[in-house]
Amino acid sequence: MGRWEPDAAGRLREAAMALYAERGYDGTTVAEIADRAGVTARTFFRHFADKREVLFAGSEQLERHMVEALAAAPPDASPMEAVTAAVLATAEFFDDIRRDYSRRRAAVITSTPELRERELIKMATLTTALTDGLLARGVAPDVAALAAETGVAVFRVSFERWIAAPDDVPIGDVLQATLKNLAALTA
Amino acid sequence: MGRWEPDAAGRLREAAMALYAERGYDGTTVAEIADRAGVTARTFFRHFADKREVLFAGSEQLERHMVEALAAAPPDASPMEAVTAAVLATAEFFDDIRRDYSRRRAAVITSTPELRERELIKMATLTTALTDGLLARGVAPDVAALAAETGVAVFRVSFERWIAAPDDVPIGDVLQATLKNLAALTA
């Protein structure tokens, strides 16, 4: 136990999500989020770069996880096989507990242009990271970019479908199905 | 001739571009842009929704132009042929005069995360518009989305290359070359 309640960042995330869902992104001030989390607005900005970033806290973790899975793929795996491994590795992030959070989060994001912008750049950053990972595996630049783009597209589509799917469908199944669809398309 | 100098929006665009290039986006205030354009900050926000939008003023026009070209394609044209027509239609927008502006604009955008976000959402909006245009032509949803995505990708890649190319290369040539590359890839 420290001097303050621990996990201020976590409380801020919870508070922000709750308030965004309740009053909308524009209808919520940083001061209100901080209040609910029991800190000041100044502390909010010490944990998150801006008012949007609080909804994208997990993205660096997810990216790191995918890049690691990409690097861990067998050396003789094809670019697309490596990307597939990275995409499937995301299943470990989104369990049943996260699904409810993900749904509320997605609802807020899709209804707020500012947040959609942020999400787009996160996806772009992820694509760049995967591209770099493929380049490190010796993949040709053109192929790397294309494979990374495809991988992120598969993740995006699957994530959306997972959110819309019944509660008993795990995200792994959706990812598998999307990958199968892709294979059928390109065959 | 009106009561004020005409084309305030145009002057604001010029002023913004010059100041962003000179001092950077963050180092420029809306008040400074307005000053240079001979108006007040309030007037800036009457012409542009926010500080970023002033660099994306032409995007609605470009989108409309592409959508019209898409609609004007022969009814029996394939989805990809229609998209190709839309992509090639952009050549009418970017002449030699626009190239210099485009270069400076691209330099500012790539060096400013906030502006990159805005550019990404513009591209996403364009993709949606082309998708809708294809749907109106009776194209199946999956195919429409994919074709639109591909078309925007071709435009993006071509635009980047055109900016980096020597001054005597017209954008039309670059678009043609990119489309040829795509055909070779998918063959």
Next chain:
DNA sequence: TCGGTGATGTCAGTCAATGACATCACTCGA
């Protein structure tokens, strides 16, 4: 016990963005 550390609070300030209201050249119809 004491100085360093780190997370937080406090305060003042800048600047983007918006609403309400005033201004005033220009236009058009009575």
Next chain:
DNA sequence: TCGAGTGATGTCATTGACTGACATCACCGA
């Protein structure tokens, strides 16, 4: 010709995001 719009702009006040500088104070390690 006059007077009531009209539309683009200016002025003013306000909110709220974000930042820098400095203070605080429990904890930890020597």
